Amino acid sequence: MIVKYNKGHRDQVSVQISPQHSLPSVNHSQSLVCQGATTGLPVVWNKNGQEVRPRVGISLQEYNTTLHFDSLVPSDAGFYQCTATVPTLEKTTVYSRGYLLSFDPWNVSISGPDSIFERRETTFTCLTSCTVNVDCTVSWQFRSGFPTGLYLSINRNVLKWTPSIPGTFQNITCVAENKAAGRTAEATKMVKVVGYVLSGSETMQRSGLFSVILGLGLFLLNS
Template sequence: MVNPTTGADPQEGHAFMLACKGSGPGITTVWYKDNEPIAADQRIWLSENHAMLAFSSLLPSDGGYYECKTVVTNSTIRVTSRGYQLSFGTIAVSIIGPDTVEAGVEHTFTCQANCTLDCSISWSFPHSFPQGSFSFRGDTVRWTPATPGLVQVFQCSAQNSLAQRTAQATKRVTVSGPPLPPAPSGSVVERPSLALVSMVCLQLLFALSA
């Protein structure tokens, strides 16, 4: 597996180093960028056993997919590591959709991220699962809220596993409309008295016989 030697993101004009896990004595390691072998020069150098690939100063042209392939000496065993996507800048994530929605109406929310290669999107709901009709697929959520007055929190995460970066965005959505009145607790329904029922019955009989 290819990993940066530090937790810092790559930046143009700065030094940067990648390590190939699995390299060592008795193992031949070859580095590749975008499936092409990498040759050392004045700016790019390889450590002993080629376990590390170092840049003295990153250039925009250094962006790409890096991987290392190892071969055990006197063996036909070849191992290709999981690579690393060298890219500049951080992942930007935002949730596109309304801040206020209407109960009983379907609304769409989209998680938008600026990463494309090996970028996965996931949704979460920090406080409560959305009430009403709800579905999501990939970067899109469709929601028909059922409870006026509710405040729903959406959170989406974008993860680029090759670049080993993650970013999140959060959105608070308010469901418009007054809250439904609660049912009165301990209320007593009054029943009509026997005298009132008798009087109504007599009036009906009198009306029918007239």
């Protein structure tokens, strides 16, 4: 399941890094632009839900549409949004898509076994260092083909699968992404489906059932 941004006013305004496609780096200058904001109308910046005000090293430029950092420091990392006024008849105030300013790469991994049994449900979890649905969204991809089996369930970062064909392999990829920030990271796990192995009790039960059936068959033949 791929989580998408809601449509509407939120898509009209977004926070973008400037220069585009640049990577924030400590001790380097950087700017965030409130893309879509109208010059001359109110713009307010927030970091992790708290208003950002000018201070030494941080300034508001271009009628507050640009948040400029003279020299980034580790404490500048965070989730930035701008509140802008859309020039409709009501001059609606809207929140932008956010931008995660971070200096560390995201870590993504998939928990779960490398070998699973046919007809047995197995759970895989996508583990990320980013906060799901705040810093990033999570999606599952199957680039080697869709999993075949009796059951498949995806709920955000949790995947449950009951395979049906032993001797096959399945690649499962988890992708963490922030479209507004242009950031992405992923992990892939190769899973082998093995044949179902009967437990001792199951073997005894089937052996007993076979004996009953055989005995019944012999009785009918001799009667």
